[in-house]
Amino acid sequence: MTNNQGDQRHLTTLDRDLGRFSSLTSATQFVGRPLIGIGISGAFIALAGIVAMIYFGLSNNSFIVIVAACLGAYMALNIGANDVANNMGPAVGANALTMGGAIAIAVVFETAGALIAGGDVVSTIAKGIIAPERMGTASVFIWAMTSALLAAAIWVNLATWVGAPVSTTHSVVGGVMGAGIAAAGFAAVSWPTMGKIAASWVISPVLGGAIAALFLALIKSRIIYRDDKIAAAKTWVPILVGIMGGAFASYLALKGLKKIIKIDLPMALMIGLAVGIVIWAITIPLIRKQAQGLENRNKSLKVLFGIPLVVSAALLSFAHGANDVANAVGPLAAIVQATQSGDFLQAVTIPTWVMVIGAFGISFGLLLFGPKLIRMVGSQITKLNPMRAYCVALSAAITVIVASWLGLPVSSTHIAVGAVFGVGFFREWDAERRLRKARVAMPHRTQYGPEERRRRKLVRRSHFMTIIAAWIITVPAAAILSAVIFFVINSATV
16 A cells, blocks of 8 residues: 555545544534523523522522522513514514524613613502402412412423414413412402403404505505506605504503603504604605615515614514513512512512513523524514515504504514414415416416415414414413412422
8 A cells, every 4th residue: 555545545534533523513512502591591590599689688588589580580581582583583584684683683672671661560460360369468479479470481481492482471371360279269360351361362363463464465556566666665665664653653652651651542643643754754765765776676675675674673672671571570579579568469569670680581581592483483484575574563563552442452472473474374365366367367377286285375384273272272371380389389388
């Protein structure tokens, strides 16, 4: 064997070893990535406990608050991992934002919404679901709230793991209901309130889907299907941006600024109308300038909707942080108040340090675990482009306003995901309608069989069924889990 052959064999062996090492490194990184997220999450939960200990010192009472602070941090992480995807998913799926850009915007605006405009008062037991006077003692109330918080966090964690966007509000509601029933019996539950919440399971996604589908129909008929698409876009895009601006102004005035100033629905609508007109007027010259030189095709329209879509995603995140942070820290704040004063019958004021735990927990949860649900909502239910994603964002803001006007409790998760479904199902209906027209015009055109038509469906049925099933069982699952946890805690402390 010559030296050259020996060298060549040696190099081949070295390449093979390096290849194995590279594969091992990749595998280690793949395995280690989730562990890093879990490690950072554990550190944040521990930090929340330390913050509670600093405020309360070390005593029997403070131990309960420290544990509750850790559970509140755990719940906030899960809200960030699951709920925030509904705001950012459509923009990422439409390629208007990268995953990194979406997470950066959401972290900033979720935190700002929670700290600037987060609700400072929540009712004693999750908006009147349970009659607090039936709890008997402060200790029973504290264990019930602890059970509700842990059960809701575990359920949202499980839903995130299987890839199902669920309502964290409904998870907390189910947790409170289950612990309340375990502590004080079925008579303690406000069943009319629970009836409204159950109705929202249907109302939220249907209303969100219908409004999103209507706006997509408008965009298709007035812009996409026109001969001169750019000219049509110059007229309609400023109107749509004005509607978006007005809707978000009303939304934020009504739901997101309660801590700063109380505004009723008529005033919020007037503010929205004024803001919408101003934005419409400002947008007209901007869209005309942006449309210069664009080709008369659908791809050019995506450019015109890109920036409004990013802005709408940021505003949705701000409003979500302002409203949903209470899901993470409401029960924690109730435990803090009951531990400090023994009073669990009055409204609960959320301390600043508790709000900070909720705000940063949501941001960390999104940063560490959010991409999975962002991909699910943004691209795995149906294919989105900037126009379709814009309809989803617009629907989310308008649906909340309509629901507030009707006095209906709705879930932001159900609205956003329902809007994605609405867009997808409308596309299916529209494609089928155009196919029927083509058959009439060209009777000899190739006909698709039933199997091929099923394959061409634009909404993935497997995801649809998984998400609907998760929505239906969220409240009962969280309630049963919470009741079991309460019985375990109660038996251990008696």
